Amino acid sequence: MSRKAKNGIVEWIDYRLPIFSFIKHLGEYRTPKNLNYMWSFGSIAGIALVIQILTGLFLAMHYSPNANTAFASVENIMRNVNYGWLIRYMHAVGASMFFVAVYVHIGRGLYYGSYKSPRELVWFFGLFIFLLMMATAFMGYVLPWGQMSFWGATVITNLFSAIPIVGESIVQWLWGGFAVDDPTLNRFFVLHYLLPFIIVAMVILHITALHIHGSNNPTGVEVKSKNDTIPFHPYYTVKDLFGFTIFFIIFAFFVFYQPNYLGHPDNYMQADPMVTPPHIVPEWYFLPFYAILRAIPSKLGGVIAMFGAIAVLFALPWLDSSKVKSASYRPKFKIFYWLFIFDVILLGYIGGNPPEGWYIAIGRVATFYYFMHFFFIIPMLAKYEKTLPEPKSIRSARND
Amino acid sequence: MNKTNKEAPKNKSRRDFIVLTATALAAVGGGAALWPFVDSMNPSADVLALSSVEVDLKPILVGQTVKVLWRGKPVFIRHRTPKDIEEAQNVDWQSLPDPQPDAERVKPGRSEWLVMIGVCTHLGCIPIGDSGDYHGWFCPCHGSHYDTSGRIRKGPAPLNLIVPAYQFINDTKIKIG
Numbered sequence: 380m381s382r383k384a385k386n387g388i389v390e391w392i393d394y395r396l397p398i399f400s401f402i403k404h405l406g407e408y409r410t411p412k413n414l415n416y417m418w419s420f421g422s423i424a425g426i427a428l429v430i431q432i433l434t435g436l437f438l439a440m441h442y443s444p445n446a447n448t449a450f451a452s453v454e455n456i457m458r459n460v461n462y463g464w465l466i467r468y469m470h471a472v473g474a475s476m477f478f479v480a481v482y483v484h485i486g487r488g489l490y491y492g493s494y495k496s497p498r499e500l501v502w503f504f505g506l507f508i509f510l511l512m513m514a515t516a517f518m519g520y521v522l523p524w525g526q527m528s529f530w531g532a533t534v535i536t537n538l539f540s541a542i543p544i545v546g547e548s549i550v551q552w553l554w555g556g557f558a559v560d561d562p563t564l565n566r567f568f569v570l571h572y573l574l575p576f577i578i579v580a581m582v583i584l585h586i587t588a589l590h591i592h593g594s595n596n597p598t599g600v601e602v603k604s605k606n607d608t609i610p611f612h613p614y615y616t617v618k619d620l621f622g623f624t625i626f627f628i629i630f631a632f633f634v635f636y637q638p639n640y641l642g643h644p645d646n647y648m649q650a651d652p653m654v655t656p657p658h659i660v661p662e663w664y665f666l667p668f669y670a671i672l673r674a675i676p677s678k679l680g681g682v683i684a685m686f687g688a689i690a691v692l693f694a695l696p697w698l699d700s701s702k703v704k705s706a707s708y709r710p711k712f713k714i715f716y717w718l719f720i721f722d723v724i725l726l727g728y729i730g731g732n733p734p735e736g737w738y739i740a741i742g743r744v745a746t747f748y749y750f751m752h753f754f755f756i757i758p759m760l761a762k763y764e765k766t767l768p769e770p771k772s773i774r775s776a777r778n779d
Numbered sequence: 780m781n782k783t784n785k786e787a788p789k790n791k792s793r794r795d796f797i798v799l800t801a802t803a804l805a806a807v808g809g810g811a812a813l814w815p816f817v818d819s820m821n822p823s824a825d826v827l828a829l830s831s832v833e834v835d836l837k838p839i840l841v842g843q844t845v846k847v848l849w850r851g852k853p854v855f856i857r858h859r860t861p862k863d864i865e866e867a868q869n870v871d872w873q874s875l876p877d878p879q880p881d882a883e884r885v886k887p888g889r890s891e892w893l894v895m896i897g898v899c900t901h902l903g904c905i906p907i908g909d910s911g912d913y914h915g916w917f918c919p920c921h922g923s924h925y926d927t928s929g930r931i932r933k934g935p936a937p938l939n940l941i942v943p944a945y946q947f948i949n950d951t952k953i954k955i956g
Contacts, residue, residue, distance in 0.1 A: 537902040540903075653846055653848060659904065
């Protein structure tokens with residue numbers, strides 16, 4: 380086919396459905412020239428999502444969503460299905476890796492003030508993705524029908540029984556019975572398969588909203604002219620590919636050398652509704668929120684605090700009214716940012732330990748500090764912090 | 780011209796009425812169409828079918844607790860010791876988080892038998908027997924302590940362990956459900 384004829388077909392299609400213009404937009408999409416490696420984690424989270432969907436598709440071909448056969452079918456995948464062990468370990472480790480990438484991505488946004496105007500909706504869609512991810516991961520963890528699956532599902536679904544009056548009916552509706560059982564497993568499997576595609580739709584909205592005003596950057600100063608930007612391709616495609624490489628090396632280390640390190644051994648025992656394991660712990664990525672749940676000595680209060688811990692992130696663009704975005708020009712904010720990160724890690728540590736003795740006291744202090752950070756420290760900093768002078772433009776910050 | 784000006788608002792309000800009623804009806808219809816799908820997730824008839832379990836109490840010794848499965852949940856049947864009963868009765872029950880006297884939680888004249896759904900009222904774990912600060916049950920998940928009557932004494936659980944509907948068929952047999 381001659382070049383001209385080919386262009387003819389391209390033009391014919393593009394006139395009717397502008398997919399080629401869209402690809403051209405992606406190729407020419409301009410990005411701040413000073414993005415550091417922290418900006419690679421969005422793409423890394425994206426590739427992690429693709430890996431989860433692909434490995435999940437192949438697992439679903441062998442998995443049986445029935446309370447009597449689910450546990451055995453997972454063992455069958457591990458022992459008999461060709462490369463079943465690899466696909467399952469990729470999926471299980473991949474969930475953790477996806478959360479690592481997303482947590483770094485969120486942490487990047489918090490540090491550089493990426494949630495601020497005009498990117499509030501980018502932030503919102505990101506939080507929706509985060510919420511959907513948590514729901515998907517939770518339901519996925521139930522599917523192997525091990526002890527942690529069963530009791531994790533019991534505890535989390537019971538959170539809804541804290542709702543006054545209708546709580547009990549809602550929980551029975553979620554279960555399709557009087558306890559977590561076969562109907563619950565079936566619907567969790569269906570939803571676990573559905574939600575990732577809703578996440579994909581949210582990702583599209585997240586990126587579309589991002590492309591309206593473009594990426595934030597380490598200076599937090601908006602793009603002023605073409606001198607501040609470089610095309611996404613090839614500069615950031617190459618940079619992101621390097622990020623992928625490092626990510627895949629860490630990923631492969633866990634898959635091949637420590638596939639069960641991030642999981643819990645109790646989940647290799649089949650679900651038993653008569654015996655609760657002595658220490659129920661969720662997967663590591665839920666631990667900070669689990670610690671907040673347990674810190675409040677009231678059922679409804681604990682549930683409200685746990686959901687509130689994420690809900691408060693939606694209010695962040697307004698709680699932090701400082702015009703300066705990047706922590707690089709906010710010396711006090713920077714200190715409190717790292718204190719907050721430490722607090723979240725501390726909550727994670729507390730969440731992984733039994734609710735007794737000092738763990739309770741530390742958990743309560745850390746929970747209190749978590750909310751203090753958003754409701755007191757951030758608004759106070761926005762009002763009183765003396766920020767450093769920002770550069771006039773990205774270009775002048777780089778002195779070139 | 781004059782005529783149309785007069786008619787316009789009249790027509791408009793009539794049209795608004797039609798639009799509003801049609802929208803309202805569509806919303807009701809939409810809601811009604813949604814309901815079967817929502818309700819399909821509720822417990823189905825076979826799950827709801829009243830299941831009952833008969834338990835022979837003869838082999839349960841004093842101080843022993845037996846777990847039986849009923850509707851997918853464990854039921855604790857405890858043959859209480861005189862000390863258990865004494866502890867359960869000698870409590871200022873009105874000051875408890877979920878106030879209930881021990882007498883309300885057992886059948887009259889059979890205070891040695893305590894029958895409860897063995898599911899923590901906090902988030903649904905199964906409490907461990909003969910433990911906790913009140914010598915009753917202790918939930919390992921989030922640290923709720925229950926006394927020898929299964930009443931919540933300390934910790935995040937809001938309610939006492941639930942006593943299911945049951946009856947004595949004879950002196951040594953009960954029917955749960």
